[in-house]
Amino acid sequence: MSQRANDSAMDARRVKAPARRAFLKTGLAIAGSLVLPLSIGEALGASSSDGGGGDGGARFYPINDWIRIDPNGRTIIGLSQVEVGQGVYTGLPQVLADEMDADWRQVSVEFVTGRDAYRIEAANEPPQQFVGASMSVTMFYTRLRVAGAQAREAFLMAGAQRLGVRATQCVTQQGRVIHVQTGRALNYGQLVADVAKLPLNPHPALKAASGQHLMGQALHKLDVPAKVDGTAAFGIDVQVPDMLVGAIRMAPTLGGTPIAVKNADAVRAMPGVVDVVLAKDAVIVVAQSYWQAKTAGDAADIEWNAGEALHLQSATILAQRKGALQSDHPVVATRIGSPEAALASGNVIDADYHTPYIVHATMEPVCATVHVRDGEIEVWGPIQGQDKVRWALGGLFKLPHEKIIVHTTFVGGSFGRKYVPDFVIHAAVASRAVKRPVKVIRSREDDIRHGFYRPCASARFRATLGHDGMPVALHARVVGHSLYRSIKLENFKKAGGWDETMLDGIYDLGYAIPNLLVDAADTPQPVPVSFMRSVGSTSSVFFLESFINELARAASVDAVRYRRTLLRNDPLALRVLDQTAAHAKWFGPAHAGVHRGMAYSLYTGRGGAFTTYVVTIVELRMVGERAKLERVVCGIDCGRAINPMLIREMVEGGIGFALTNTFKSEITFADGAVVQGNFTDYPLLSLREMPRIEVVIVDSDRDPQGCGEVALPPVAPAVAEALFRATGQRHRSMPFAQPLA
Secondary structure, X not given: OOHHHHHEEEEEEOOOOOOOOEEEEEEEOHHHOEEOOOXXXXXXXXXXXXXXXXXXOOOOEEXXXXXXXXXXXXXXXXXXXXXXXXXXXXXXXXXXXXXXXXXXXXXXXXXXXXXXXXXXXXXXOOOEOOOOOOOHHHHHHHHHHHHHHHHHHHHHHHHHHHHOOOHHHEEEEOOXXXXXXXXXXXXXXXXXXXXXXOOOOOOOOOOOHHHOOOOOOOOOOOOHHHXXXXXXXXXXXXXXXXXXXXEEEEOOOOOOEEEEEOOHHHHHOOOOEEEEEEOOOEEEEEEOOHHHHHHHHHHOOEEEEOOOOXXXXXXXXXXXXXXXXXXXXXXXXXXXXXXXXXXXXXXXXXEEEEEOEEOOOOOOOOEEEEEEEOOEEEEEEOOOOHHHHHHHHHHHHOOOHHHEEEEEOEOOOOOOHHHOOHHHHHHHHHHHHHOOXXXXXXXXXXXXXXXXXXXXXXXXXXXEEOOOOOEEEEEEEEEEOOHHHHHOHHHHHHOOOOOOOOOOOOOOOOOOOOEEEEEEEEOOOOXXXXXXXXXXXXXXXXXHHHHHHHHHHHOOOOHHHHHHHHOOOOHHHHHHHHHHHHHHOOOOOOOOOOEEEEXXXXXXXXXXXXXXXXXXXXXXXXXXXXXXXXXXXXXXXXXXXXXXXXXXXXXXXXXHHHHHHHHOOOXXXXXOEEOOOXXXXXXXXXXXXXXXXXXXEOOOOOOOOOOOOOOOOOHHHHHHHHHXXXXXXXXXXXXXXXXXX
């Protein structure tokens, strides 16, 4: 990577009113990072490679790819995984700082990018730096422990040498090397110049659990103060010298493209307007301010090519899925035993289920700032996939990837949306046209109407029960718009023509059913799709767990006991099931008027990266015709808890997100266009509607597993069962046609 990319940095600092936030350039730092040292109050300046600049000229010595320390002992820990609300800004530094024996009071955090150490290799993917699939902790837990142990070992050696004793006579503790026999001590700042010259052990000894002091503690999130007082820098806050702002207009229909701006000269003559730029799929008006650009963009008379989606209708899409449920030629994903024969010989219970397209609808719409220069491009923004941006811009502008400099800001919500770099491309196209840096901000309406959607799906489940009421055979068919066929065709083909995201938790069923058939059919549509929080599990687990609840009711067996039998061979699953049921007092009488439902999910990370067990129990009551959500108990085994508070927050946020999807979220189409455009017609769950949430974190000696997405899938089927108990009505299509109190 270029020296500019390795040594550039930015610092977010408090500014005086009336400005809300300011972005000030502050010298140079490793890895093309955007420095946001927000953990302990006063921001720490970053130094240049020759030791100058930054905080009063203090020199920060690099120890390895992750750690920089100054002579005062102040420690900056690099964070490669962007903070999208999942808590990695605290959780991952907590892992490294514990292994390093750093003084947590002296720790700050910066976003870093551009080095191989920050890249991960997901299943069937080239190495890349990105956040997604709840893999941050799983992929970086050991890597950061090694980095911390390297530093600890080097400080121990340097300290012992300076104290004139054996290293075996010393210990490290809270950023100090201590000689045990005499109590003499040196802090890391006093030793950092010596340590920076030492070679690092590639295989340092890691601490035993008994020696860890930060792991397992509910430390407060480091980024919260800055997000509360307004000093945290999000993509929409970026300011760089000589910057212009672009507003974007996209076609009324999906896939539409601009042909011409009929009144382009008049638009260019409007106040503040610099240029009108035609991108491949949009018109971008560039001006001195956003509102100048937005006003001019709204006034543009644009001729559009409507594209192939012109006749797209929601009713047609659903009809195609229902037709595919009857398909004679599905693709078989799983076959165990003789399911067809078993189903033919018994009484069959069946049910159909449906879920719609939904969109990310992040609070911060997509936005990016880009400066295209000769032979180099610089990017600032809320970016979930740094290397995805490098690949996209490098290919478009015919530049080597190392010439694409990426600065990562905080992200005002993503849920997978900001992994797709379309919004960065728009800013780059605008910058190239005006030869200045341009920040392009997409309106809420265009963000919703031209997003990348979670695919819709439908399912038909059929089962026959034995004398004990347990399923002897199960046939699950899921149809819909295949995500992998749209964006990962090689994975789709390699699997034999079926999409694992469409069948999450079904093709790899954790329940003990002797005869199983799982098949699928693709019903492609001219709708852009991509990853969204929990991907296909928000549909597939709703289908599966709703049907298991229906089978338990048909067998007159309690839903928890029914699953205990089906999970009898999985002790980890039973442990979560039992602890959650005990906490919720499931086997005791419910309070008067309260109705309960439950569901289970074994969430397997993409490519088998992790396994997390989740059980959800919902309690609600009816208030007239409305349902009042009272309590949700969620039990989770996500391995060893690095920070229990972060786990609780991720579960709570995930449940709120899932409840929004369950009752409110639906993208519909009419004449090729998305009908919804803002939170008025794509609403969120309100605080009044949010239930009390209790999280049961099951103790585990497994390494930390994924947590960010796992709480979502079992929510809808648990709610559906509680509503059935309350009203006698089965909700088999999302969003549920049930008003909330």
